[in-house]
Amino acid sequence: MKTRNCAIKQNFLRNSLSLTAIFLLGSSQVCEFSLAQPAATPIRNTATFTYTDIASGAVFQGVSAQLQVSAAAAIPPLIDPFGSLTSCDGGLLADYTGFSVGLYELLNSTGDIGLPVSLTATVPPKTKQAVGISPNFYNSNPFVLVNSDQGRFNFLLDVGRGQVDVGREYILAVKPPANSALAERRVRITITARNGNVASYTATSLDGEPISATSEATSVNGVINISNAETVGLSLAVAVNNINIATCEAQAIQLLKTGDRAAAEPGDIVVYRLNAKNLSTTVINNPEIRDDLPLGFQYVDGSVRAELGGNAVNVTVERNGRSLTFRPNVALPIAADNIPLNIVYAAQVTNDAIRGNGINRASISGTRTDNRRIVRTGPVSHLMRIRPGILSDCGTLVGRVFVDKNFDGEQQPGEPGVPNAVIYMDDGNRIVTDANGLYSLSNVLSGSRTLAIDLTSVSGYTLAPNLYFIERNSQSRLVRLAPGGLGRVNFAVTPTARGISDTIQEGTK
Incomplete structure (x- = not known):
């Protein structure tokens, strides 16, 4: 044939x-062949003729010149x-x-x-x-x-x-x-x-x-x-793109990511669920799921569980920082079987979670059995809102601006507060004291924070010298705020018309 x-x-x-x-x-x-081209044989054409003269009866004969044409080259x-x-x-x-x-x-x-x-x-x-x-x-x-x-x-x-x-x-x-x-x-x-x-x-x-x-x-x-x-x-x-036609699927595998709650706070234990499903017409071997936990979430050792079609599946877990790699010891059945692989595990929410966005991302890969190619999908994500709760990595700053008459840096009776004084933080926040010279600021990120008083906001006053603590003779203050802690920063001022010499002289009269 x-x-x-x-x-x-x-x-x-x-x-x-x-x-x-x-x-x-x-x-x-297709079949191999080579076509034999016809030889370029020249075309030769001649004609003979006979002619009788009616008047004389003479007969004339002859042969025409030869016409030669070369054959055209084959296309x-x-x-x-x-x-x-x-x-x-x-x-x-x-x-x-x-x-x-x-x-x-x-x-x-x-x-x-x-x-x-x-x-x-x-x-x-x-x-x-x-x-x-x-x-x-x-x-x-x-x-x-x-x-x-x-x-x-x-x-x-x-x-x-x-x-x-x-x-x-x-x-x-x-x-x-x-x-x-x-x-x-x-x-x-x-x-x-x-x-x-x-x-x-x-x-x-x-x-x-x-x-x-x-x-x-x-x-x-x-x-x-x-x-x-x-x-x-x-x-x-x-x-x-999908399983509607039995051929090589652009998305041969599907992964869904869910959590047991929409919001959590530091100290909570949350449960994540992974649902992996084969969308192809061939079995997918060696499924591997990579799951990146949000900032402040820690995997609970030994908490992972998996099942396929109601049967328990062994899963190995590899940890690299906040990245988890799950390797279930099972193949994903073909799409027609409609049997997903379910994996659940727990994670604890720490104080650092407040700094993050609460987004968890996961992706999956596996190997097709029909052509041994790797298929993958993801990342898919799950958002969990983080509430501060009782435990928080934020702290609270309190303090006052007052007139320091004896230059010891502490407010005593008879040393009034200065209202409407402006204090700036290192992150640009602007704080204004109340009528008693007091201020407070909550939800301040923990760590080393710097505050500085704006002397232009306290007309008629200048920074009061401190006779006991040299570091307080500065317009700015450094405070180390612990997570969930309370920090106090006071600023002492004195009228610009009075200095330390005036006060000493007044005390000796």
């Missing part, structure tokens, strides 16, 4: 007169390859209806497509025009697939129009039906060399998936070089 097919293809090629190059896209192997034949659209395991798709494959001009370096490439029209065999090749007899672009084509496609490029010149680039785009959730695939095609009727090209996938169902070469780092367009093809594997 293969020999017969090759003979038919050769007949197609001999009848072709206008197209001299083919652009190869395909995985199906190089077309080459007959096929492309194919396959499922993730290299088999046929369940339904090709609505799929189209097109060859487009490259719009920019990022792989955006321009207009479809203008291809020279062809027709089915047994016609006087340029003969096309099945299944794309008319060299349509884009080419709409039907189930009878079984995913095959082909395009013919015209040498005379420079379409196979070295350096030409195209985008091969596979588009799913408009009413489906299937993902589009794009492959950049660069013609790198020509050797007679064979065009060598480099194919680079632009969607992050391997180009061939039987090769691990991907669009990210790998290319596929076709050195012999007659015998080597390029196979495409179609990626889809």
Whole structure:
């Protein structure tokens, strides 16, 4: 049967007169052949004649000069390859209806497509025009697939129009039906060399998936070089977004993340739940979940539990700071079984959680059994609001601004407070004293904090000297505030019209 097919293809090629190059896209192997070109035998034409003169009766005979015409050089034949659209395991798709494959001009370096490439029209065999090749007899672009084509496609490029010149680039785009959730695939095609009727090209996938169902070469780092367009093809594997069609899913695995409460406070124990589900038609081995806890959350040792279909599953946990890696000792069953893997674990909320955003992120990966490729999804997140509660890493600052008459830095009876004095914090907060010169500020982040009095806000006063503590002879104060603690910072002032000498003299009178 293969020999017969090759003979038919050769007949197609001999009848072709206008197209001299083919652009190869395909995985199906085609028969190897070489067409024997007819010898360029010259055409010779002569004529003999006999003529009788009526008047004299004389007979004249002769031979004409020889006319010789060289035969025209044969036009190089077309080459007959096929492309194919396959499922993730290299088999046929369940339904090709609505799929189209097109060859487009490259719009920019990022792989955006321009207009479809203008291809020279062809027709089915047994016609006087340029003969096309099945299944794309008319060299349509884009080419709409039907189930009878079984995913095959082909395009013919015209040498005379420079379409196979070295350096030409195209985008091969596979588009799913408009009413489906299937993902589009794009492959950049660069013609790198020509050797007679064979065009060598480099194919680079632009969607992050391997180009061939039987090769691990991907669009990210790998290319596929076709050195012999007659015998080597390029196979495409179609990626889809969900389980509606049994083929290679763009999202082959799903992960959900939930918590046992919407809000927590320091000291609470919260429970997180992970729900992993296989969305593909093949078993996924070696599932691995990475879970990044929020700031201030600590994993409770030995708290993890897992089950699949009501059966307990052993899980190993690896800790790296706030990052947890769960490795359940089980494979995820196919999507049709609808059996998710459930993992629960506990974490304790510490005081540091108030500094964080309460967002927990998790992702999952695994290995398909049909093609051994790694699939992954995520991150998914869960937000837990953090309330300060009784335990908090914030503290409270209190203090006063007063007139210090004896310069000891402490307020005694008869030393009044100064109202409307302004104090600035290191984070820019502005504090104003009340009528008694008192102030307080809650929810201050713990740690070393700096406060400074604005002397321009206390007209008629200046900083009072301290006779006992040198560090208090400064306009600013440093306080170390413990989590949940209370810090006190006082500022002593004295009227600008009085100094220490005046006070001593007054006391000796």
